[in-house]
Amino acid sequence: MSDPVQPTAATHPAPATPATARLQQARDAAARAGIDALLITPGADLRYLTGYHALPLERLTCLVLPVAGDPFLLVPELERPAAQASPAGGLGVEIVGWAETADPYAIAAARLPAGGTFGLDNHMWAEKVMAFRHALPGGRQVLAGPQLSELRMRKTPQEVAALREAGAAIDRVHARMAEWLRVGRTEREVGRDIAEAIAAEGHVQVDFVIVGSGPNGASPHHELSDRVIAAGDPVVVDIGGTTAAGYCSDSTRCYSLGEPPAEYRRLYQVLLEAQRAQTAAVRPGITAEQLDAVGRDVITAAGYGPAFLHRTGHGIGLETHEEPYIVAGSARPLEPGMAFSVEPGIYLAGRFGARIEDIVVCTAEGGERLNLTPRELTVL
Structure with a gap:
């Protein structure tokens, strides 16, 4: 009983x-x-x-x-x-x-x-x-x-404010990257410092830390490794956490330890043009697949189409990945209050990769970027 x-x-x-x-x-x-x-x-x-x-x-x-x-x-x-x-x-x-x-x-x-x-x-x-x-x-x-x-995909003004705070918190971590990203250190050592900063800068939980140096940057979801970062290495840093309010951050920036290879400079400019075009295109009524195509078309025209391996983005809120997904095949029109990442990438296997990621909220007037650190390649 x-x-x-x-x-x-x-x-x-x-x-x-x-x-x-x-x-x-x-x-x-x-x-x-x-x-x-x-x-x-x-x-x-x-x-x-x-x-x-x-x-x-x-x-x-x-x-x-x-x-x-x-x-x-x-x-x-x-x-x-x-x-x-x-x-x-x-x-x-x-x-x-x-x-x-x-x-x-x-x-x-x-x-x-x-x-x-x-x-x-x-x-x-x-x-x-x-x-x-x-x-x-x-x-x-x-x-x-x-x-x-x-x-859940249609955020209230209070939820957008919580995401804005999360975005500012992860921006503060990216702004400190020169403290940790140095020649001679391993990805794991750098990742450990970044994780501590994510907690120190306003998160209660560290959700992920990706530090992809040199050829490891060509793996979009690379795990931290013991690879030693060398002079001239491009490095992809994708990080995020959860705040006390329960809302998530997620932002990717690229760095170079000294002058990168010339080819990297070229592909990065293509990527920057694509990501800027996509964030500028956010508005009510554009469909998820149309927004994906805005950046994909730029990257394809430059000859890097097959190297853009993944969707443009994912919704974000109480989870890092949730609806809406910005991907080919999704005819979902964007609406005010929808929050999602815009993160095109170019990955050349065995050489290097690059990704630029901002969280963007669709508004009645267009789109608001919640990540405001420079999107240009940062040379340390």
């Missing part, structure tokens, strides 16, 4: 706030998609909907958001104080703690229609997906991502 459920509920309905409005918007989106309830476990979707930055544990934490009926946040009993102290505690949503010997999936299922359609967050662990399937054998599971991403 399971231990009794121990609910904690607000004694009065919470007033409408932007956070509670998000819950209703998610409900409405689910209803339009024919989904009876959303099941949201720890991650960006849960933080977006409730403000709760929950630990991803083997124990189930899950926001259960029925289209018809009251939502509740199911948490392990030992996590209930943290959930109550988080912004979720002020939403007026019932917080249901479950004890160690209880079955949380059965608790959720008892409040849900047995034969309903359930939208699961895209990053729910497989073991939890299967447990919900077992607890709701007559139900149908679908992804909640298509509905939630439509909400």
Whole structure:
């Protein structure tokens, strides 16, 4: 026999706030998609909907958001104080703690229609997906991502301000690059210093540090290595972190330890022209694939088309990579409030590579770049 459920509920309905409005918007989106309830476990979707930055544990934490009926946040009993102290505690949503010997999936299922359609967050662990399937054998599971991403990709002015702060924080790190990037040091040594600076300059989490020197710069997602940086090496530095508000930064700049090879100068000027053209082209109504083509056409015309290996960019917010994706084949029109990277690159295998990346927000008038350090090649 399971231990009794121990609910904690607000004694009065919470007033409408932007956070509670998000819950209703998610409900409405689910209803339009024919989904009876959303099941949201720890991650960006849960933080977006409730403000709760929950630990991803083997124990189930899950926001259960029925289209018809009251939502509740199911948490392990030992996590209930943290959930109550988080912004979720002020939403007026019932917080249901479950004890160690209880079955949380059965608790959720008892409040849900047995034969309903359930939208699961895209990053729910497989073991939890299967447990919900077992607890709701007559139900149908679908992804909640298509509905939630439509909400998350359109940033509010407050979210744009948070991204602007994150962009300024990572800009301060790039502005200090001469402190660490020197001939004779390894990529790993430089990366360690950069990571410390990311934390010191306004982030609570270091998400990634790429230092690609010489031929390593031709690998877009190069991992830090023990390669020693030499005179004349071009270096690609792509860095990002997460601020206390939960919003991410991501910016790439290129450096050279002394004068780089002449070919690098040529390809970098092509890349700079392409990236400038793309950031200038951001406006409501242009499609993601059209924006991708603006820079790709410049790079192709200069003879480097096959060396532009990846999409132009990705959305950014509570995750570094989210909708909208700026890629060929996407006819999605850009809208005010959408935030994304513009990061064309040129990579010559075995020689060197270059990438320039800014986070840009689509506005009613055009686009706003959130990264303002110089985009020209910096020679140290």
